[in-house]
Amino acid sequence: MSMRWYVVHAYSQYENSVKKAMVERIARAGLQDKFGDILVPGAAGRLISILIMIGGVSLFFRLIQVVMRPNKVRYPCPSCGLTRHEPDAVHCKACGQLLCIVDDND
Ligand SMILES: [Zn+2]
Numbered sequence: 001m002s003m004r005w006y007v008v009h010a011y012s013q014y015e016n017s018v019k020k021a022m023v024e025r026i027a028r029a030g031l032q033d034k035f036g037d038i039l040v041p042g043a044a045g046r047l048i049s050i051l052i053m054i055g056g057v058s059l060f061f062r063l064i065q066v067v068m069r070p071n072k073v074r075y076p077c078p079s080c081g082l083t084r085h086e087p088d089a090v091h092c093k094a095c096g097q098l099l100c101i102v103d104d105n106d
Contacts (some may be wrong), residue, residue, distance in 0.1 A: 003036050017042045075101045 004064070010018040019038045026035050072084040079097035089099055 073101060075099060 008022075019040050022038055024030060053068065071087065073087050074083055075085050076083045077085070077092040077095065077097050077099065080092060080095040082092055083095045085093065085099060085101060087101065087103070089101060091097065092099055
């Protein structure tokens with residue numbers, strides 16, 4: 001008979017006591033042959049989970065930043081130093097300096 005995987009949510013720091021309670025209950029009911037291993041994530045598993053979560057959140061914030069930020073090109077103004085201008089700008093929005101932004105969409 002094939003066994004199935006189940007995930008049990010437990011309060012943090014109580015995983016081992018939950019495992020112990022499950023093992024005792026299974027033994028009391030005489031169902032040892034119906035259950036396989038009960039695995040509790042270790043420190044490495046927690047670290048990997050945290051790193052994956054941080055990576056996912058940072059990718060999400062990067063996606064939001066790309067969607068929300070208007071399309072601008074990086075071209076430093078020689079007069080005032082403003083670095084981001086609209087792609088079709090002829091004059092600097094801050095000081096009015098004539099700009100010569102190269103259009104690379106040829
Ligand atoms: Zn300027």
